[in-house]
Amino acid sequence: MTPDQANALIQHLAQKYLADLIPSVALEALGTQSTPIDTKFIDQWDRKVAFLHHWEQVLNHEQKNSEQQAYLDIIKQALWDQRKVWMKYEGKEKKFQFNCFGLVQRDQQFFVIGSFWEHAEPYLLSVRKITDLNLIEEESVPPSIDFNLQSYASFHLNHPQEPTLDYLEIEFPSHLLSYVKAYPLNSSNDFEITELSDHFRLQATNVPDSLRLRQWLSGFGDDAHIIEPEALRKVINPSLIDELTKLYNRRFFDRLFQREIQRYCRNPDYHFTLLSVDIDHFKKINDNFGHAMGDEALKKISTCFKNLREQDAIRLGGEEFIILLTDTTTPENSKAVADRIRNAVKNIQLYSENSVEPITLTVSI
Numbered sequence: 001m002t003p004d005q006a007n008a009l010i011q012h013l014a015q016k017y018l019a020d021l022i023p024s025v026a027l028e029a030l031g032t033q034s035t036p037i038d039t040k041f042i043d044q045w046d047r048k049v050a051f052l053h054h055w056e057q058v059l060n061h062e063q064k065n066s067e068q069q070a071y072l073d074i075i076k077q078a079l080w081d082q083r084k085v086w087m088k089y090e091g092k093e094k095k096f097q098f099n100c101f102g103l104v105q106r107d108q109q110f111f112v113i114g115s116f117w118e119h120a121e122p123y124l125l126s127v128r129k130i131t132d133l134n135l136i137e138e139e140s141v142p143p144s145i146d147f148n149l150q151s152y153a154s155f156h157l158n159h160p161q162e163p164t165l166d167y168l169e170i171e172f173p174s175h176l177l178s179y180v181k182a183y184p185l186n187s188s189n190d191f192e193i194t195e196l197s198d199h200f201r202l203q204a205t206n207v208p209d210s211l212r213l214r215q216w217l218s219g220f221g222d223d224a225h226i227i228e229p230e231a232l233r234k235v236i237n238p239s240l241i242d243e244l245t246k247l248y249n250r251r252f253f254d255r256l257f258q259r260e261i262q263r264y265c266r267n268p269d270y271h272f273t274l275l276s277v278d279i280d281h282f283k284k285i286n287d288n289f290g291h292a293m294g295d296e297a298l299k300k301i302s303t304c305f306k307n308l309r310e311q312d313a314i315r316l317g318g319e320e321f322i323i324l325l326t327d328t329t330t331p332e333n334s335k336a337v338a339d340r341i342r343n344a345v346k347n348i349q350l351y352s353e354n355s356v357e358p359i360t361l362t363v364s365i
Contacts, residue, residue, distance in 0.1 A: 004037050012042050020105060023080045024073055068110075071133045075103055075112050084140045088132035089125060095132065098125075099140040102149035106157055109215070113152060120144050124156045157211055165207040169227040173199050176223060185216055197266060198259065201227070225252075242315040244295060245302035253314040256324055273334040275323035277341070280362045282319035289352045289359065297350060297361055304344040338365040 001009075019027060078085050078100045087098045100114040101122055110127040120141055172180060177193070177200055184191060191204035207213065209232070217224050217236045225240070226233035234241055240252040248256075260272045279285075279301060286294040298319070305313035305323060314322040323341070328334050342363055350359045 002037075005041065008037055008039060009042055009045065012039075020072055020110065021076075021103060023076045025080070068127060068130075071127055071130050072103070072110060074133050074135050075100055075127070078135055078140065079103060082140050082142075084136050084138045086132075086134045086136055087125075087130060090129040090131060097136070097138075099142075101143045101147065102153070104149070104153045104157075106153075111153065111157070113149060115141060115143070122147060122152055124153065165209050165229060165232070166205060167228055168202075168204045168207045168232070170202045170217070171199055171225040171227055172202065172220070173223055176220065183216075185213060198262060245298055245315050247302050247305065247321070248312055248314045250314065250316050253316065253322055253324070256312055256314075260324070260326060271328045273325040273328040273331075273337075275325065275334065275338050275341070275365050277321040277323060278364050279319035280364055285359065289355075293350075293352055293359070297359070300348045300350055301345055301361065301363065304341060304348070341365065 014022060015027065074085060077083075079102070084097050084099055086095050088095045097117050098112075098114050099116075099120075100112055102113045104111045104113065104124075111124050112127055112130075113122050113124050115121055115123065118141055120143055122143060168185075174195075174197075177195070180200075180202060181193070185202075185204065185207060191202055194201045194203070214235065217226070217232075222237055222240060224236060226236050230246075234246065240248055242249045257274075264270050264272070279297065282294065282297070285297055298315075302313070302315070302321075305321065312324045312326075314324065316322055323337070325334055325337060342365060345361050345363050348358075348361050350361060352359060
């Protein structure tokens with residue numbers, strides 16, 4: 001191999017695999033080849049090597065859009081020129097100045113580490129959550145002398161960012177069993193897997209609620225149904241959750257219902273119950289007190305379902321709900337659950353702005 005061929009191969013691999021981490025000015029300089037050469041050997045080499053990573057078959061990689069690519073270019077330019085940026089970030093109301101200390105790529109996701117305004121204390125931000133970014137002429141504040149990008153990134157991407165989850169229960173379809181066993185989550189105690197007919201449940205305790213865990217779960221999409229804790233379910237399974245009441249939505253009910261039908265078909269002695277719930281005279285609540293009060297009534301009643309049920313509650317739409325009681329022993333037991341729900345709803349204290357007496361809420365089941 002000649003020196004020109006070696007340089008051409010290195011340029012090709014840098015463009016192909018490292019473009020996101022190399023400053024634009026360096027990429028432009030790489031593009032210039034002093035002597036024309038035959039590059040067929042590069043195509044041959046491409047067929048002999050591959051760049052993979054641990055999550056290749058897990059995460060649903062999203063292609064970087066042009067906006068995110070532009071943000072990466074600005075961050076690299078800021079790092080190269082040691083300049084500040086103006087940034088707008090999800091969850092923060094106002095733009096702020098940010099000093100870029102480093103750029104980290106992890107499982108096809110990008111993170112920028114730096115500090116706010118004139119401070120040197122580092123923070124890790126996800127490039128995906130940047131909504132606006134501009135380079136400014138002002139020189140950036142440098143990190144402290146003992147700052148190490150590798151150590152900081154490793155710690156914050158592998159350790160809990162929130163309190164440890166005391167208990168985690170996830171439901172997966174059966175076809176993922178071998179993968180979950182081969183690439184398990186991390187917990188201080190062993191996790192337990194319960195295999196059922198067409199799905200299995202994973203239960204674990206003392207699980208670090210880290211970015212790594214959420215990446216692991218997000219990679220399965222809605223195939224990883226978070227049963228507990230509810231707060232994590234809202235993050236991982238938002239498409240299965242009704243936005244107003246935080247109950248399951250109709251889309252997920254269809255999945256649950258089909259599963260119960262299949263269980264019955266395999267075992268005719270198996271029984272389950274569907275409680276169909278309607279809020280009485282709900283239109284009058286909206287007409288007399290406004291839709292905001294109607295929404296409040298829906299949320300209050302949904303809380304009753306959450307507090308009383310041992311199984312799944314679903315909002316079908318409007319004022320209609322379904323309570324799914326799995327593995328039901330007798331009709332009397334199901335009726336008892338329905339009675340508890342009706343009584344709980346009657347005891348709800350809901351007041352409008354101008355009323356002295358609470359609004360009467362009842363449900364028919």
